[in-house]
Amino acid sequence: MDLICRFVRKDGKEIGESIDIFDGHLIIKSSEKFFGVPLETVGEDGEFLVIGDFDEEKARTVGERWIEEKSKPVSLEELERYGFGQE
Secondary structure, three states, rough: OOOOOOOEOOOOOEEEEEEEEEEEEEEEEEOOOEEEEEEEHHEEOOOOEOOOOOOHHHHHHHHHHHHHHHHHOHHHHHHHHHHOOOO
8 A cells, every 4th residue: 555645534534645654653744734643543545545543642743753853954955966956
């Protein structure tokens, strides 16, 4: 099952988009927030991922850890190395 770059639903409502797998959790971006739900709560319903119940406080903590460890700002120099900003 492909888990990344898919819309995620809980209780029939779209809550965000999956962006990464981190430490046994699916990282979901919802508006400007990130949270991580345990992979064992993730299922599939056609084109959507569906998640069951999870500990919301722990999910926020996992999301914060993901931001600190994996989501780093990219410098202009790094972008230029990959060919961005060049004509």
